Amino acid sequence: MSATPAADSELGTAARLLHEALAERREAVATIDPRLLPDLDRLLTFVDSGKWLRPRFLLAGHRATGREPDEAVLRAAGSLELIQACALLHDDVIDRSDTRRGDPSTHRAVAKEHADHGWSGDADHYGISVAILLGDLALAWADDIFTAAAADLDALTATLPVWRDMRTEVLAGQLLDLRATADLADAPEAQIADASAINRYKTAAYTVERPLHLGAALAGAGHDTIAALREYGAAIGVAFQLRDDLLGVFGDPAVTGKPAGDDLVEGKRTVLLALAREPLTGTPDLDELDAGIGRSNPPGGIDRLRDLIAATGAPERLESRIAQLHAEGLEALRRTTDGAPVVATSAAADLTDLARRAVFRER
């Protein structure tokens, strides 16, 4: 996802400010022991390789009030990438992912370093341990940077409850994902409800709704602006995840950068899968689908699982739901109070563009 030129230059400054903040912390850690620096630098690589989707939404939320972001707003935006670094570092341990963005995941890379050096102890467990602690550092530093920025903007009262809710939502959403997958609901509707709740908290709130809310709150936005942004964010955030569900099964590896049918191999309990299972209740196709999910080489191959899902019409139902959410999201941007738009026109244009790219993955 590329950015508009204006956003690009803002994000560039936000990235530079985040680097400066991390350089300060790197110095503090070097005082403790310089041997820790190579591990810390993994955090920098992590931050540099992201799409900066959450900072984009924070900045758009700020611009919704018609104000231009100053340095403190850009620092707050960058801090979201550290929350994301923690989430991904810990998710990769939890999901036992060997790769991240095409490279070895952090716990795998650290395990390899351990093995290469012939250090003592279990290399795999060492990698996991370092990844847990680097994630903790990223989470703690995100808090430090966001709080300092919000204090500088005199916006603590407005933003701390949002910051608190965002972190609680993403972590509880991830806990719910674990729990609902381990103890899968029997009823198809309950599976759809669980997958939807996970999308809402683990992705939509954390990726779109709360970053917008934070940006608006940093600018001292009023109730109507925040309500419109959150409505947009909840709709576009869920649509973003539903698009991910479709790409995770039907996406072109050349475009997604992930193996074909990745979600099927990983056994991810998506809304798409839950929707596909519903009409198959009591049929042999359901047994075949269930037996193939979570296996790297299901009988008949990934293509057979894709065909089973496609035949249920679930992809079309999801496309129509995505289109509906997209429309609802854009509708929220057009709201007015006493004839004036509640979301500033330039921000609404940016958000329309961001929505198109998030939901349809177009440039």
Place this chain on the structure above:
Amino acid sequence: MSATPAADSELGTAARLLHEALAERREAVATIDPRLLPDLDRLLTFVDSGKWLRPRFLLAGHRATGREPDEAVLRAAGSLELIQACALLHDDVIDRSDTRRGDPSTHRAVAKEHADHGWSGDADHYGISVAILLGDLALAWADDIFTAAAADLDALTATLPVWRDMRTEVLAGQLLDLRATADLADAPEAQIADASAINRYKTAAYTVERPLHLGAALAGAGHDTIAALREYGAAIGVAFQLRDDLLGVFGDPAVTGKPAGDDLVEGKRTVLLALAREPLTGTPDLDELDAGIGRSNPPGGIDRLRDLIAATGAPERLESRIAQLHAEGLEALRRTTDGAPVVATSAAADLTDLARRAVFRER
């Protein structure tokens, strides 16, 4: 470690306030999904079963200015127990500890629940995953609670850098522990230096020095008071850990609540062990000691390892170092500026008492 009655009633209020804060978050999580509550309640049990050592030191640091703590100070004190919950939850995963305070460690208890219910997937990995996320929630909530309290006290500028340094120190200290254990220094002096640095950051700063510093900063303490408290804290904090080293090898299980010679079985690279290894350089005793460390049934048993260590005189050297640190710590409390004590008399009495109990583990 019991508390003075005054501190007890303060800690009781701090515990009640922490419960109230967690009850609010419990409600937020229940809105996401009530199935998550049993896991959250593990966090409550965790907080309730601790010794509240860090809040005690924070309150003593606050009292060093002669001021009485109000509710916001007590909320800040309680937040330290959530940092500690995160540290222990993640440490137990990292150290693969099956027990904590005599009960199953959280990742083990969750794994058992998974197995008991016959949920799908790997029970052990599920337990680890839940423990990682509960630790993350505890860390995030600690930040929320501390920051809100510091903001209420108009003490953000004075406390946020300390809060930042404390979390960086404990996490980097833990990273250093991992690294120094995996890639053990060859030279005995380097082993002593590594073990000492780990004590300083992972224990002393985090347990004593920074909580005192935070308490003083919350009260708007001046430079001299903070310097004296930090000097006391660094000395008493290291002495506390050195006492732990001795108890981990020679302690009575009935008193410590841990298995006999626990540190030896776990292969912990303590200052005690490093000091014992130094004079053994080049002797067969060193080979025997090294071969036995980290094994639950070393040849000749734990007693043989104890005897090897005792014969080096390392325990006496450690006792004398502890006594010296204890004296240095108390000395810092007696400092004056223009004839007036820099640490208020009642706080100095409390800190003298806390030092005796931390260093000699007397009631």
